[in-house]
Amino acid sequence: xxxxxxxxxxxxxxxxxxxxxxxxxxxxxxxxxxxxxxxxxxxxxxxxxxxxxxxxxxxxxxxxxxxxxxxxxxxxxxxxxxxxxxxxxxxxxxxxxxxxxxxxxxxxxxxxxxxxxxxxxxxxxxxxxxxxxxxxxxxxxxxxxxxxxxxxxxxxxxxxxxxxxxxxxxxxxxxxxxxxxxxxxxxxxxxxxxxxxxxxxxxxxxxxxxxxxxxxxxxxxxxxxxxxxxxxxxxxxxxxxxxxxxxxxxxxxxxxxxxxxxxxxxxxxxxxxxxxxxxxxxxxxxxxxxxxxxxxxxxxxxxxxxxxxxxxxxxxxxxxxxxxxxxxxxxxxxxxxxxxxxxxxxxxxxxxxxxxxxxxxxxxxxxxxxxxxxxxxxxxxxxxxxxxxxxxxxxxxxxxxxxxxxxxxxxxxxxxxxxxxxxxxxxxxxxxxxxxxxxxxxxxxxxxxxxxxxxxxxxxxxxxxxxxxxxxxxxx
Ligand code: C2O
Ligand code: CU
Numbered sequence: 001x002x003x004x005x006x007x008x009x010x011x012x013x014x015x016x017x018x019x020x021x022x023x024x025x026x027x028x029x030x031x032x033x034x035x036x037x038x039x040x041x042x043x044x045x046x047x048x049x050x051x052x053x054x055x056x057x058x059x060x061x062x063x064x065x066x067x068x069x070x071x072x073x074x075x076x077x078x079x080x081x082x083x084x085x086x087x088x089x090x091x092x093x094x095x096x097x098x099x100x101x102x103x104x105x106x107x108x109x110x111x112x113x114x115x116x117x118x119x120x121x122x123x124x125x126x127x128x129x130x131x132x133x134x135x136x137x138x139x140x141x142x143x144x145x146x147x148x149x150x151x152x153x154x155x156x157x158x159x160x161x162x163x164x165x166x167x168x169x170x171x172x173x174x175x176x177x178x179x180x181x182x183x184x185x186x187x188x189x190x191x192x193x194x195x196x197x198x199x200x201x202x203x204x205x206x207x208x209x210x211x212x213x214x215x216x217x218x219x220x221x222x223x224x225x226x227x228x229x230x231x232x233x234x235x236x237x238x239x240x241x242x243x244x245x246x247x248x249x250x251x252x253x254x255x256x257x258x259x260x261x262x263x264x265x266x267x268x269x270x271x272x273x274x275x276x277x278x279x280x281x282x283x284x285x286x287x288x289x290x291x292x293x294x295x296x297x298x299x300x301x302x303x304x305x306x307x308x309x310x311x312x313x314x315x316x317x318x319x320x321x322x323x324x325x326x327x328x329x330x331x332x333x334x335x336x337x338x339x340x341x342x343x344x345x346x347x348x349x350x351x352x353x354x355x356x357x358x359x360x361x362x363x364x365x366x367x368x369x370x371x372x373x374x375x376x377x378x379x380x381x382x383x384x385x386x387x388x389x390x391x392x393x394x395x396x397x398x399x400x401x402x403x404x405x406x407x408x409x410x411x412x413x414x415x416x417x418x419x420x421x422x423x424x425x426x427x428x429x430x431x432x433x434x435x436x437x438x439x440x441x442x443x444x445x446x447x448x449x450x451x452x453x454x455x456x457x458x459x460x461x462x463x464x465x466x467x468x469x470x471x472x473x474x475x476x
Pocket of ligand 2: 408409410459460461464465469
């Protein structure tokens with residue numbers, strides 16, 4: 001598939017067995033520490049932050065904690081008891097993106113739980129089964145809530161054979177602000193119906209000119225999260241050598257960083273060798289013609305000596321692997337919605353079910369997109385629309401994803417970590433992920449072992465999931 005579609009030239013080489021994702025990584029030793037329980041309270045509330053610079057105006061952000069974009073950290077094996085108190089003016093939830101949670105903890109309103117209304121609480125209990133870089137965000141009014149800052153990073157430690165000399169989380173997310181610090185509309189018909197609505201100010205960890213000091217000659221782990229609801233980035237490092245060591249939090253045999261496209265919700269963990277004291281390296285976005293600087297890392301004196309850079313691989317992931325020979329193949333076509341506008345497809349705009357569905361999707365807008373020609377069709381308002389597919393728990397599946405549009409769509413499957421077997425327009429090695437970017441007209445194959453539950457399958461361009469490019473699969 002990859003050879004045929006890339007550039008249209010068919011290769012006549014004999015088929016080569018491609019390595020499976022995560023092959024050749026060292027097995028993880030038994031956990032050295034006794035597991036702990038983390039009791040957290042998230043008070044989702046409006047708070048003030050200066051997003052246009054320290055001297056700039058204040059903006060009313062919505063956050064889970066007093067910190068903007070907090071980074072939470074646990075060890076593999078630890079459990080989490082997280083109470084969400086909703087002090088926002090609208091309902092919300094916590095979705096644990098990329099974490100193989102029990103279905104009831106997945107945080108999808110109406111699908112796995114009722115939405116948490118203003119003044120109400122909900123307690124999430126989970127023990128993340130995998131190491132890596134994950135994040136949490138609401139599954140309600142995603143453009144408006146994530147757009148105002150509702151998200152947190154969750155790091156699950158225990159994947160490093162050799163500890164890094166520094167470990168820096170970088171959350172890439174643009175803000176959509178007017179010069180006076182007020183929010184511009186998070187959704188526009190022009191954006192939602194095309195590639196999405198872009199922010200007005202690019203930022204990393206909330207600020208436009210992110211800078212950090214790193215130990216000279218140190219091995220620096222950079223954990224990139226593309227939290228933006230619209231923008232795809234192509235991370236590059238200027239002034240230092242960089243290797244990819246994890247994709248969506250999942251270990252991969254280290255490969256030099258080269259043209260890895262990071263759509264909304266995707267993560268990339270890099271290991272970068274810092275230069276000598278006084279020198280700096282820069283993280284850039286190479287997606288556009290001119291590289292855009294995202295962060296500057298200045299090396300400061302350290303006891304580390306210069307030495308060859310051979311990044312130690314992370315420990316092997318514990319993701320069950322699909323049996324490709326017996327896997328059932330299911331096609332999913334992501335397209336524009338046919339003839340639908342101003343209403344849920346097939347329903348008149350004044351149909352009460354159309355209203356319920358629109359509330360359930362947390363948007364009041366239009367439908368532009370479809371998966372397998374379906375955009376949450378009609379039915380009893382107490383019931384979900386039919387699933388896109390019914391799967392059997394424990395069985396292996398290959399989803400054949402096809403983007404029939406000229407816009408990029410990062411496709412996310414809840415509750416599973418899948419293996420990206422092929423991508424027709426990107427030359428990434430096989431890797432594990434929870435979100436796969438489909439570029440314009442791209443095809444990809446993903447494989448996984450199904451887990452029991454009702455799991456969402458949707459585009460992570462936040463305006464696309466609310467305007468039709470969302471569905472769910474049932475696994476029994
Ligand atoms: Cu981060 Cu349903 O998504
Ligand atoms: Cu999309």
